[in-house]
Amino acid sequence: MILITGATGKVGREATRQLLELGSDVRALSRTPGQTGLPGGVEVVAGSPADPTSLDAAFAGVSAALIVLSGDVAGEAANVAAAARKAGLGRIVLLSSASVLHPVPHGIADEHRAAEEAVLGSGAAWTFLRPGPFHANTSWWTRTIRENGSVRCWIGNNPGAPVDEYDIASSAVSALTQDGHESRSYLLTGPQTLTSREQARILGDVLGRELEFSVAPAEEVVEVFSGITGDRAAAVTNVAALRSPRVPWAEPTTAVRDLTGREPRPYRRWAVENAALFASAAPESRNSRRGVLNEQR
Protein backbone atom coordinates (compact mmCIF):
# COMPACT_ATOMS: atom_id res chain seq x y z
CA MET A 1 0.00 0.00 0.00
CA ILE A 2 1.30 3.45 -0.95
CA LEU A 3 0.08 6.47 1.01
CA ILE A 4 -0.23 9.87 -0.68
CA THR A 5 -0.78 13.08 1.24
CA GLY A 6 -1.96 16.04 -0.83
CA ALA A 7 -3.55 13.45 -3.16
CA THR A 8 -6.27 15.89 -4.23
CA GLY A 9 -3.70 18.48 -5.31
CA LYS A 10 -1.80 19.06 -8.51
CA VAL A 11 1.08 16.61 -8.01
CA GLY A 12 -0.66 14.13 -5.72
CA ARG A 13 -3.70 13.61 -7.98
CA GLU A 14 -1.52 12.87 -11.01
CA ALA A 15 0.77 10.57 -8.97
CA THR A 16 -2.31 8.72 -7.72
CA ARG A 17 -3.55 8.24 -11.28
CA GLN A 18 -0.19 6.94 -12.50
CA LEU A 19 0.20 4.55 -9.54
CA LEU A 20 -3.28 3.09 -10.14
CA GLU A 21 -2.33 2.59 -13.78
CA LEU A 22 0.69 0.58 -12.62
CA GLY A 23 -1.61 -1.58 -10.46
CA SER A 24 -0.43 -0.21 -7.09
CA ASP A 25 -2.71 -0.03 -4.06
CA VAL A 26 -3.12 3.63 -3.16
CA ARG A 27 -4.39 5.29 0.02
CA ALA A 28 -5.10 9.02 -0.06
CA LEU A 29 -5.21 11.27 2.99
CA SER A 30 -7.65 14.16 2.66
CA ARG A 31 -9.33 16.70 4.94
CA THR A 32 -12.51 16.23 2.90
CA PRO A 33 -12.67 12.48 2.19
CA GLY A 34 -16.19 12.69 0.76
CA GLN A 35 -15.26 15.21 -1.92
CA THR A 36 -11.90 14.14 -3.33
CA GLY A 37 -13.06 13.24 -6.83
CA LEU A 38 -10.36 10.53 -6.82
CA PRO A 39 -10.93 7.31 -8.82
CA GLY A 40 -12.90 4.51 -7.15
CA GLY A 41 -9.85 2.26 -6.70
CA VAL A 42 -8.29 4.66 -4.18
CA GLU A 43 -8.76 4.08 -0.45
CA VAL A 44 -9.49 7.52 1.02
CA VAL A 45 -8.87 8.22 4.70
CA ALA A 46 -9.82 11.35 6.59
CA GLY A 47 -7.10 13.59 7.95
CA SER A 48 -4.15 15.78 7.14
CA PRO A 49 -0.43 16.01 7.89
CA ALA A 50 -1.44 18.99 10.04
CA ASP A 51 -3.52 16.68 12.27
CA PRO A 52 -1.21 14.20 14.02
CA THR A 53 -4.18 12.25 15.43
CA SER A 54 -5.15 11.22 11.89
CA LEU A 55 -1.75 9.81 10.95
CA ASP A 56 -1.59 6.44 12.77
CA ALA A 57 -4.55 5.15 10.77
CA ALA A 58 -3.15 6.67 7.58
CA PHE A 59 0.24 4.91 7.94
CA ALA A 60 -1.11 1.51 9.07
CA GLY A 61 0.01 -1.20 6.62
CA VAL A 62 1.77 1.27 4.32
CA SER A 63 5.11 0.37 2.67
CA ALA A 64 5.91 3.72 1.03
CA ALA A 65 4.53 7.26 1.09
CA LEU A 66 4.55 10.32 -1.13
CA ILE A 67 4.44 13.29 1.22
CA VAL A 68 3.05 16.56 -0.16
CA LEU A 69 2.71 19.30 2.44
CA SER A 70 0.69 22.53 2.46
CA GLY A 71 0.40 25.30 5.00
CA ASP A 72 2.81 24.80 7.92
CA VAL A 73 5.31 22.70 5.95
CA ALA A 74 7.83 22.24 8.78
CA GLY A 75 5.22 21.39 11.42
CA GLU A 76 3.39 18.98 9.12
CA ALA A 77 6.67 17.25 8.24
CA ALA A 78 7.44 16.75 11.93
CA ASN A 79 4.03 15.09 12.38
CA VAL A 80 4.56 12.87 9.36
CA ALA A 81 8.07 11.86 10.43
CA ALA A 82 6.88 10.89 13.91
CA ALA A 83 4.04 8.79 12.50
CA ALA A 84 6.34 7.17 9.92
CA ARG A 85 8.87 6.24 12.61
CA LYS A 86 6.11 4.77 14.81
CA ALA A 87 4.74 2.74 11.90
CA GLY A 88 8.22 1.57 10.77
CA LEU A 89 7.60 2.97 7.29
CA GLY A 90 10.02 1.68 4.63
CA ARG A 91 10.21 4.57 2.15
CA ILE A 92 9.32 8.26 1.99
CA VAL A 93 9.37 10.39 -1.15
CA LEU A 94 9.11 14.02 -0.04
CA LEU A 95 7.88 16.75 -2.37
CA SER A 96 10.38 19.37 -1.19
CA SER A 97 11.42 22.46 -3.14
CA ALA A 98 14.38 23.76 -5.11
CA SER A 99 14.25 26.69 -2.69
CA VAL A 100 16.30 24.59 -0.22
CA LEU A 101 19.28 25.25 -2.54
CA HIS A 102 18.66 28.99 -2.70
CA PRO A 103 21.66 31.10 -1.63
CA VAL A 104 19.36 33.92 -0.49
CA PRO A 105 17.92 33.39 3.04
CA HIS A 106 14.11 33.19 3.22
CA GLY A 107 11.32 31.49 5.09
CA ILE A 108 10.07 29.22 2.28
CA ALA A 109 13.53 27.64 2.01
CA ASP A 110 13.78 27.31 5.80
CA GLU A 111 10.43 25.51 5.97
CA HIS A 112 11.39 23.00 3.31
CA ARG A 113 14.85 22.47 4.83
CA ALA A 114 13.16 21.73 8.15
CA ALA A 115 10.83 19.28 6.39
CA GLU A 116 13.80 17.45 4.83
CA GLU A 117 15.50 17.32 8.25
CA ALA A 118 12.37 15.82 9.80
CA VAL A 119 12.18 13.15 7.10
CA LEU A 120 15.87 12.31 7.62
CA GLY A 121 14.96 11.54 11.23
CA SER A 122 12.00 9.33 10.34
CA GLY A 123 14.02 6.14 9.94
CA ALA A 124 12.55 5.55 6.46
CA ALA A 125 14.60 5.38 3.25
CA TRP A 126 14.14 8.83 1.70
CA THR A 127 14.12 10.57 -1.65
CA PHE A 128 13.80 14.35 -1.90
CA LEU A 129 12.17 15.83 -5.00
CA ARG A 130 13.12 19.50 -5.25
CA PRO A 131 11.13 21.11 -8.06
CA GLY A 132 11.53 24.66 -9.25
CA PRO A 133 8.37 26.67 -10.08
CA PHE A 134 5.48 24.61 -11.45
CA HIS A 135 4.02 25.28 -14.89
CA ALA A 136 0.66 25.53 -13.11
CA ASN A 137 1.83 28.68 -11.33
CA THR A 138 0.82 30.56 -14.46
CA SER A 139 -2.80 29.64 -13.71
CA TRP A 140 -2.48 32.53 -11.23
CA TRP A 141 -2.79 34.72 -14.34
CA THR A 142 -6.26 33.33 -15.09
CA ARG A 143 -8.40 36.19 -13.79
CA THR A 144 -6.64 39.08 -15.52
CA ILE A 145 -6.24 37.20 -18.79
CA ARG A 146 -9.96 36.49 -18.78
CA GLU A 147 -10.85 40.03 -17.79
CA ASN A 148 -8.54 42.10 -19.98
CA GLY A 149 -5.86 39.95 -21.62
CA SER A 150 -3.14 41.08 -19.25
CA VAL A 151 -0.54 39.35 -17.09
CA ARG A 152 0.69 41.03 -13.92
CA CYS A 153 3.75 39.05 -12.88
CA TRP A 154 4.64 38.84 -9.19
CA ILE A 155 7.90 36.92 -9.30
CA GLY A 156 9.90 39.24 -11.55
CA ASN A 157 11.13 38.31 -14.97
CA ASN A 158 14.32 36.37 -14.28
CA PRO A 159 15.00 33.27 -16.35
CA GLY A 160 14.33 29.82 -14.88
CA ALA A 161 13.33 26.34 -16.05
CA PRO A 162 9.79 25.74 -14.71
CA VAL A 163 8.59 22.16 -14.45
CA ASP A 164 5.34 20.40 -15.23
CA GLU A 165 3.33 18.86 -12.38
CA TYR A 166 2.94 15.76 -14.57
CA ASP A 167 6.72 15.28 -14.56
CA ILE A 168 6.98 15.83 -10.81
CA ALA A 169 4.29 13.17 -10.33
CA SER A 170 6.03 10.76 -12.72
CA SER A 171 9.31 11.34 -10.89
CA ALA A 172 7.59 10.59 -7.58
CA VAL A 173 6.10 7.38 -8.98
CA SER A 174 9.56 6.22 -10.13
CA ALA A 175 11.07 7.00 -6.73
CA LEU A 176 8.22 5.16 -4.98
CA THR A 177 8.22 2.05 -7.13
CA GLN A 178 11.82 1.58 -8.33
CA ASP A 179 15.03 0.92 -6.43
CA GLY A 180 18.09 3.13 -6.72
CA HIS A 181 16.61 6.46 -5.64
CA GLU A 182 17.14 6.08 -1.89
CA SER A 183 19.19 8.79 -0.13
CA ARG A 184 19.09 10.95 -3.26
CA SER A 185 17.84 14.49 -3.92
CA TYR A 186 16.66 15.58 -7.36
CA LEU A 187 16.45 19.17 -8.60
CA LEU A 188 13.48 18.87 -10.96
CA THR A 189 13.14 21.34 -13.83
CA GLY A 190 11.47 21.52 -17.19
CA PRO A 191 13.37 21.34 -20.49
CA GLN A 192 13.65 25.08 -21.22
CA THR A 193 14.92 28.22 -19.58
CA LEU A 194 12.15 30.81 -19.87
CA THR A 195 11.37 34.20 -18.39
CA SER A 196 7.82 34.91 -17.22
CA ARG A 197 7.42 37.20 -20.22
CA GLU A 198 8.36 34.30 -22.52
CA GLN A 199 5.84 32.06 -20.76
CA ALA A 200 3.18 34.75 -21.28
CA ARG A 201 4.13 34.95 -24.96
CA ILE A 202 3.78 31.16 -25.37
CA LEU A 203 0.47 31.19 -23.54
CA GLY A 204 -0.82 34.08 -25.65
CA ASP A 205 0.27 32.26 -28.80
CA VAL A 206 -1.67 29.15 -27.71
CA LEU A 207 -4.72 31.25 -26.78
CA GLY A 208 -4.51 33.22 -30.03
CA ARG A 209 -4.33 36.51 -28.09
CA GLU A 210 -1.55 38.99 -27.51
CA LEU A 211 -1.22 39.32 -23.74
CA GLU A 212 -0.05 42.53 -22.14
CA PHE A 213 2.78 41.75 -19.71
CA SER A 214 3.98 43.76 -16.73
CA VAL A 215 6.01 43.01 -13.61
CA ALA A 216 4.48 44.17 -10.34
CA PRO A 217 6.90 46.19 -8.17
CA ALA A 218 8.27 44.17 -5.24
CA GLU A 219 6.52 46.48 -2.71
CA GLU A 220 3.14 45.67 -4.27
CA VAL A 221 3.78 41.93 -3.90
CA VAL A 222 5.02 42.33 -0.32
CA GLU A 223 1.74 44.14 0.48
CA VAL A 224 -0.30 41.25 -0.95
CA PHE A 225 1.72 38.49 0.77
CA SER A 226 1.83 40.24 4.14
CA GLY A 227 -1.89 40.97 3.83
CA ILE A 228 -2.49 37.21 3.53
CA THR A 229 -0.10 35.99 6.23
CA GLY A 230 0.20 39.00 8.54
CA ASP A 231 4.01 38.50 8.55
CA ARG A 232 5.58 41.45 6.77
CA ALA A 233 9.21 40.53 7.54
CA ALA A 234 8.75 37.06 6.02
CA ALA A 235 6.99 38.57 3.02
CA VAL A 236 9.95 40.89 2.38
CA THR A 237 12.55 38.07 2.38
CA ASN A 238 10.35 35.63 0.44
CA VAL A 239 9.61 38.19 -2.28
CA ALA A 240 13.30 39.18 -2.48
CA ALA A 241 14.29 35.52 -2.89
CA LEU A 242 11.61 34.78 -5.50
CA ARG A 243 12.81 37.75 -7.55
CA SER A 244 16.51 37.03 -7.07
CA PRO A 245 18.39 36.41 -10.33
CA ARG A 246 20.41 33.65 -8.60
CA VAL A 247 17.78 30.91 -8.56
CA PRO A 248 18.76 27.23 -8.27
CA TRP A 249 16.35 26.30 -11.08
CA ALA A 250 17.95 28.70 -13.60
CA GLU A 251 19.14 25.94 -15.95
CA PRO A 252 17.42 22.71 -17.03
CA THR A 253 18.63 19.59 -15.19
CA THR A 254 18.53 15.95 -16.26
CA ALA A 255 16.65 14.88 -13.11
CA VAL A 256 13.27 14.14 -14.73
CA ARG A 257 14.97 12.07 -17.42
CA ASP A 258 17.13 10.32 -14.81
CA LEU A 259 14.04 9.35 -12.83
CA THR A 260 11.53 8.61 -15.58
CA GLY A 261 13.63 7.72 -18.62
CA ARG A 262 11.99 10.41 -20.76
CA GLU A 263 12.29 14.14 -21.38
CA PRO A 264 10.25 16.59 -19.28
CA ARG A 265 7.26 18.34 -20.86
CA PRO A 266 7.69 21.85 -22.29
CA TYR A 267 5.56 24.77 -21.04
CA ARG A 268 3.72 24.97 -24.38
CA ARG A 269 2.16 21.58 -23.73
CA TRP A 270 0.86 22.74 -20.33
CA ALA A 271 -0.58 25.85 -22.03
CA VAL A 272 -2.35 23.77 -24.69
CA GLU A 273 -3.79 21.34 -22.14
CA ASN A 274 -4.98 24.12 -19.83
CA ALA A 275 -6.08 26.72 -22.40
CA ALA A 276 -9.73 26.40 -21.33
CA LEU A 277 -8.82 27.85 -17.92
CA PHE A 278 -8.11 31.20 -19.56
CA ALA A 279 -11.23 31.47 -21.73
CA SER A 280 -13.60 34.16 -20.45
CA ALA A 281 -16.42 31.73 -19.70
CA ALA A 282 -14.16 29.13 -18.07
CA PRO A 283 -14.94 27.83 -14.57
CA GLU A 284 -13.09 29.52 -11.70
CA SER A 285 -9.49 28.42 -11.31
CA ARG A 286 -9.04 26.17 -8.28
CA ASN A 287 -6.45 28.58 -6.93
CA SER A 288 -7.48 30.50 -3.87
CA ARG A 289 -5.83 33.79 -2.97
CA ARG A 290 -3.89 31.86 -0.29
CA GLY A 291 -2.91 29.31 -2.92
CA VAL A 292 -0.50 31.75 -4.50
CA LEU A 293 1.83 31.37 -1.53
CA ASN A 294 2.27 27.63 -2.12
CA GLU A 295 2.34 28.17 -5.83
CA GLN A 296 5.20 30.61 -5.78
CA ARG A 297 7.41 28.12 -3.93
Ligand SMILES: NC(=O)c1ccc[n+]([C@@H]2O[C@H](COP(=O)([O-])OP(=O)(O)OC[C@H]3O[C@@H](n4cnc5c(N)ncnc54)[C@H](OP(=O)(O)O)[C@@H]3O)[C@@H](O)[C@H]2O)c1
Ligand atom coordinates in the same frame (compact mmCIF):
# COMPACT_ATOMS: atom_id res chain seq x y z
N1 LIG B 1 4.12 25.68 -6.90
C1 LIG B 1 5.42 25.69 -6.95
O1 LIG B 1 6.03 26.37 -7.80
C2 LIG B 1 6.21 24.82 -6.02
C3 LIG B 1 7.59 24.68 -6.25
C4 LIG B 1 8.33 23.87 -5.38
C5 LIG B 1 7.70 23.21 -4.33
N2 LIG B 1 6.35 23.38 -4.14
C6 LIG B 1 5.72 22.67 -3.00
O2 LIG B 1 4.74 21.76 -3.50
C7 LIG B 1 3.78 21.54 -2.45
C8 LIG B 1 2.39 21.70 -3.00
O3 LIG B 1 2.14 20.72 -4.00
P1 LIG B 1 0.80 20.79 -4.88
O4 LIG B 1 0.80 22.11 -5.60
O5 LIG B 1 0.67 19.55 -5.65
O6 LIG B 1 -0.29 20.84 -3.74
P2 LIG B 1 -1.68 21.66 -3.78
O7 LIG B 1 -2.35 21.37 -5.07
O8 LIG B 1 -1.44 23.08 -3.41
O9 LIG B 1 -2.43 21.04 -2.52
C9 LIG B 1 -2.26 19.69 -2.09
C10 LIG B 1 -3.35 19.36 -1.08
O10 LIG B 1 -3.05 19.94 0.20
C11 LIG B 1 -4.28 20.15 0.89
N3 LIG B 1 -4.28 21.58 1.27
C12 LIG B 1 -4.39 22.67 0.49
N4 LIG B 1 -4.29 23.82 1.20
C13 LIG B 1 -4.08 23.45 2.47
C14 LIG B 1 -3.89 24.14 3.69
N5 LIG B 1 -3.89 25.48 3.75
N6 LIG B 1 -3.70 23.41 4.82
C15 LIG B 1 -3.68 22.08 4.80
N7 LIG B 1 -3.88 21.35 3.66
C16 LIG B 1 -4.07 22.03 2.53
C17 LIG B 1 -5.41 19.82 -0.06
O11 LIG B 1 -5.79 18.47 0.22
P3 LIG B 1 -7.19 18.07 0.96
O12 LIG B 1 -8.09 19.26 0.83
O13 LIG B 1 -7.64 16.88 0.19
O14 LIG B 1 -6.79 17.75 2.35
C18 LIG B 1 -4.71 19.89 -1.42
O15 LIG B 1 -5.32 19.11 -2.38
C19 LIG B 1 4.08 22.57 -1.35
O16 LIG B 1 4.83 21.96 -0.31
C20 LIG B 1 4.93 23.59 -2.08
O17 LIG B 1 5.76 24.33 -1.22
C21 LIG B 1 5.60 24.15 -4.97
